[in-house]
Amino acid sequence: MKVLVAVKRVVDYNVKVRVKADGTGVDLANVKMSMNPFDEIGVEEAVRLKEAGKATEVIVVSIGPAQAQETLRTALAMGADRGILIKTDAEVQPLAVAKLLKAVCDAEQPGLVITGKQAIDDDSNQTGQMLAALWGRPQATFANKLFIEGDKAKVVREIDGGLQTVEIDLPAVLTTDLRLNEPRYASLPNIMKAKKKPIDEKTPESLGVDIASRLKVLKVAEPPKRVAGVKVPDVATLVQKLKTEAGVI
């Protein structure tokens, strides 16, 4: 079984982003970029499936500018076998990503596709679900545990208030949640091996996919600054202030 993992190059989770002065987006100049942490979990899960003999090949795919190749190399250094870069400098929204991934699925025929539950830049949480719909295959989102049993997968999902276990037919789409696994670090021998692994370059045009944006960003703004709190001497004053100043009682 081939496992396809989608990886996105995003602003590193440690970076405190700044909104551009004209409110059109966040400033990406000289900002550290990394693999989306949920995708890293996806790569780890796929590599573990291969190590357990459940998967035969792990393919990682990224959509974005030339620098997205760095993200693919990171995934290859973690243990993926080969990469596909769909190169474009355009903004690619979740629906377009899902269509591109569908085109890759048609070509590669994977038994399982893993995506992060969301990317930490736009937090859309849509790609995996849209891909399942376009591909006409089952989906298991917010995966906490995965068991492959023949041509089925048992997935424990994180849902509000608890865990839900579902069984789905393969091929299927899985989206990862934070507790699925703890991704490994690339070891030095694996970084050296990753250099020799192939990365195939494609474009949205070569896959025949229209990636035109359906959504328009109107404005991006900083969240309001948190103002300092006040100390009250006793409960009576607190209740008084909640009534008169905060107006919540």
Next chain:
Amino acid sequence: MDFGLSDEQRSIQEAVAKICARFGDDYWLERDREGGFPHELHQALAADGWLGVCIPTEYGGAGLGITEAAIMMQAISESGAGMTGASAVHMNIFGLNPVVVFGTDEQKRRMLPPLIAGKEKACFAVTEPNTGLDTTKLKTRAVLKDGRYVLNGAKVWISTAQVAEKMLILARTTPIEDVKKKTDGLSLFYTDLDRTKVEVREIEKMGRKAVDSNQLFIDGLEVPVEDRIGEEGKGFQYILHGMNPERILIAAEAVGLGMVALRRAAAYAKERVVFGRPIGQNQGVQHPLAKNWMELEAARLMVMSAAWHYDTGRPSGAAANAAKYLAAEAGFAACQTAVMTHGGFGYAKEYHVERYLREVMVPRIAPISPQLILCFIAEQVLGLPKSY
């Protein structure tokens, strides 16, 4: 000219930083208080193959250059591990270069893999109490008797000798009176550190408590001929081979330590509010920090240039010495500013910067003093008369 890191170099930096992130500030604060070699970091780096960064692939290493090793060592130091973290592996990264270059195939197969795997640690026994940087005058003697060398003498400032299983040791095999050139007659051995014949006495020191420095008293240590590296009498030339890489690596470590100190200072200056505004809004606080960054960045570029000179087979003495001088001074300035920026808290151990200031004295003094570097540059680069 490309000043950016390659994909591979960036992966190296990130992967090493991730391993080091497991060892937080509290870990290093405790090492500084209690002592105790950071075996956990050494093992974590060994487990992922990092100790073999410069060792040829035939012997289980990655076969990369000093450039990559410098990137790795800066990342270790910059994680907050400082010189304690860096020194825990430093010797293992490049110390065995004489074995790689001049050892026999049998020696390389025997000596290198256990080092890469982290099963053995090596220390570097060259410096002596009464010779200092005047290495050719060293007094440890090795006398060949019945197919074995017998070593007697003393060494000083030998790092990690408390925990090392092996040592690379330089000793005189032909008395200095009997050689034409004083650089001849020294031989190099890589052998077991037999504690029944070598007394290892720790030196208490200013910083880097967890990574021991020692005096060695060698009394009748027997070394098999198979443990001699290269030809007898050529040890000094072999040792010289590793000097420039060592300077490049220690320079990278100094840059890393300066960078982490600067990052802490900038974060503190942003947070600390006095007279109704963050102290970092004052130019008197900002400007020294900005200057530190420029100095560190310039030193880092010098480190990369020196590493490039070495890796591409160019003469690297001037660049390596300049890198070590600039990096140590820039690192020291940054650590000092970091303490001053923190004010009274900078003097408190729990703010970490006082530890950095104590540790940054290591790359300033070792492996060569800043003054001797100035002498070297004056003589070798500017053609001035030799002063030492």
